[in-house]
Amino acid sequence: MAERNANGQFADGHEKLGGRAPGTPNTTTSAVRDAILKAFEKIGSASWLESLAESDPRTFAVLLAKLVPTEQKLSADDGGPVVVIRDYTGRKPSA
16 A cells, blocks of 8 residues: 555655556547537538638637647757747747
């Protein structure tokens, strides 16, 4: 049986017991994602997005922003330093 501290919690450094293995996808998230994609395909996919862009550009822009990476990591092929670029403002960086 695993060691516990005075509060009944597992002691520091105990062996992990149960739970999902690292990297195992959450089945609920996968199921919801699949359902959304099926509904999206049913309503016309690209044509629906085009009509959304015309009728509600703000919502379309929010959806588009979800697809654009907010962080990018760059490094030289020779193992040089990793540079992380983050820009949430849209402004040009100052010198």
